[in-house]
Amino acid sequence: MNSPKSHRITLLGTGLIGRFYCQALHSRRSRDRVHVVCGVPEESAADFSRAFGIPKWTTDMAEAVRDPETDTVIVGLPNDLHAKAVQLAAEAGKAVLCTKPLGRSAGEARSMLEAVERAGVFAGYLEDLCYTPKTLKAAASIRAGALGRVLWARSRETHGGPHSAWFWDVKRAGGGAIVDLGCHCIEVIRTFIGKGVRPVEVMAVSDTLVHPIDAEDSGIGLIRFENRAIGQFEVAWTFRGGLDIRDEVAGTGGTIWLNHFLRTGFEMFTASGLGGYVAEKADAEKGWIFPSGDELTELGYADMFADMLDAMESGRPAVETFYDGYVVNAVMDACYRSAASRRWEPVELFEWRPGAGHGREPAVVADGASAGSGEDGCVLIKTERMPDGTVKRILRDPATGGIFQEIGK
Numbered sequence: 124m125n126s127p128k129s130h131r132i133t134l135l136g137t138g139l140i141g142r143f144y145c146q147a148l149h150s151r152r153s154r155d156r157v158h159v160v161c162g163v164p165e166e167s168a169a170d171f172s173r174a175f176g177i178p179k180w181t182t183d184m185a186e187a188v189r190d191p192e193t194d195t196v197i198v199g200l201p202n203d204l205h206a207k208a209v210q211l212a213a214e215a216g217k218a219v220l221c222t223k224p225l226g227r228s229a230g231e232a233r234s235m236l237e238a239v240e241r242a243g244v245f246a247g248y249l250e251d252l253c254y255t256p257k258t259l260k261a262a263a264s265i266r267a268g269a270l271g272r273v274l275w276a277r278s279r280e281t282h283g284g285p286h287s288a289w290f291w292d293v294k295r296a297g298g299g300a301i302v303d304l305g306c307h308c309i310e311v312i313r314t315f316i317g318k319g320v321r322p323v324e325v326m327a328v329s330d331t332l333v334h335p336i337d338a339e340d341s342g343i344g345l346i347r348f349e350n351r352a353i354g355q356f357e358v359a360w361t362f363r364g365g366l367d368i369r370d371e372v373a374g375t376g377g378t379i380w381l382n383h384f385l386r387t388g389f390e391m392f393t394a395s396g397l398g399g400y401v402a403e404k405a406d407a408e409k410g411w412i413f414p415s416g417d418e419l420t421e422l423g424y425a426d427m428f429a430d431m432l433d434a435m436e437s438g439r440p441a442v443e444t445f446y447d448g449y450v451v452n453a454v455m456d457a458c459y460r461s462a463a464s465r466r467w468e469p470v471e472l473f474e475w476r477p478g479a480g481h482g483r484e485p486a487v488v489a490d491g492a493s494a495g496s497g498e499d500g501c502v503l504i505k506t507e508r509m510p511d512g513t514v515k516r517i518l519r520d521p522a523t524g525g526i527f528q529e530i531g532k
């Protein structure tokens with residue numbers, strides 16, 4: 124019997140996401156190991172390698188990528204270093220998994236997509252929030268038709284602002300809250316509406332309400348899809364109370380509400396505190412706090428790496444690809460154009476790939492709405508049982524356009 128494959132990994136980045144990634148990689152599949160870690164300053168890389176039992180560490184990104192003993196490169200670096208890291212991995216002929224956002228703009232993301240395609244290496248887009256257990260179950264239910272035709276998907280991510288200086292520098296990050304958090308929301312929305320449905324145009328507003336920075340610290344966007352479904356996202360670096368991640372999906376036959384963090388059913392009051400970390404971006408360490416039972420799983424990291432590494436081994440694309448990352452960047456570019464012009468702006472894609480494969484099929488279009496045909500050729504709009512026990516039927520006569528109601532038992 125063949126033993127399952129394992130991977131030796133070069134991990135670039137020893138910050139918040141590097142730590143989550145390393146813990147997730149060493150847990151679920153357990154046979155994969157980070158073999159080389161790269162970070163700055165030197166002590167950060169050395170400490171990280173000691174903490175996680177990683178054999179080699181360096182501050183030199185090229186040296187880490189080219190290490191002859193690793194086959195996969197994982198990019199957990201500030202946004203302005205993603206393109207360089209992916210370029211190095213493609214040149215080294217190694218599989219590469221890159222964190223969000225893929226690029227700082229669609230142009231940068233496209234160059235990264237082209238680099239991995241030219242080199243013929245496996246590439247995955249590390250969008251963890253498409254892999255939370257709740258999102259996976261919700262998306263599978265939608266694909267199975269539980270909600271009928273999806274009309275509206277809303278995704279929200281807000282917190283009090285990022286934890287490192289580079290995020291706040293618009294040149295290094297490529298934007299503010301929209302690039303940092305909107306990228307998650309946009310891909311979650313695509314997951315629910317269907318990745319085979321093209322995003323067509325965008326209307327967005329953004330502002331810098333609280334922080335002394337050039338980038339936006341709040342934003343709201345509407346995304347119109349080719350099937351007329353609407354995506355809606357809300358992002359902010361101004362929210363007080365922790366990390367708020369929520370989604371809603373409305374279809375002709377059903378509704379889903381998801382609460383991923385904070386109010387998930389785990390609420391604790393402590394007068395003394397836990398003595399340290401509570402959960403990512405927690406706003407309080409005492410009083411009422413909202414811990415996470417298993418952050419690695421609840422935020423999607425565990426299932427994300429399982430999908431990426433299984434996909435690599437079985438020769439299928441991952442659920443989240445570099446093309447998906449490119450589409451997200453293109454939607455965000457349109458958001459910035461719209462916020463400036465105050466108009467709907469088109470989502471400009473160099474090509475549209477509805478593709479085939481896991482997670483890409485359009486949302487199921489079976490209609491679970493109450494509408495249907497009534498008597499005399501009239502169209503039934505709505506049926507509702509009233510408090511007095513009667514049943515009202517609202518109908519439209521297509522010949523006259525008139526709308527009327529019938530009351531029955």
Ligand SMILES: NC(=O)c1ccc[n+]([C@@H]2O[C@H](COP(=O)([O-])OP(=O)(O)OC[C@H]3O[C@@H](n4cnc5c(N)ncnc54)[C@H](O)[C@@H]3O)[C@@H](O)[C@H]2O)c1
Nearest residue numbers: 136137138139140141162163199200201202222223224287
């Ligand atoms: N949920 C998520 O998917 C999620 C969450 C947080 C961050 N991120 C993304 O991960 C990336 C990193 O964010 P973070 O929160 O870990 O940032 P961070 O500031 O905590 O860590 C960045 C790390 O990059 C390394 N680094 C910086 N410059 C370097 C250089 N020149 N050479 C080698 N290493 C260098 C350092 O080791 C540093 O610790 C960003 O793109 C961010 O958007 C994703």
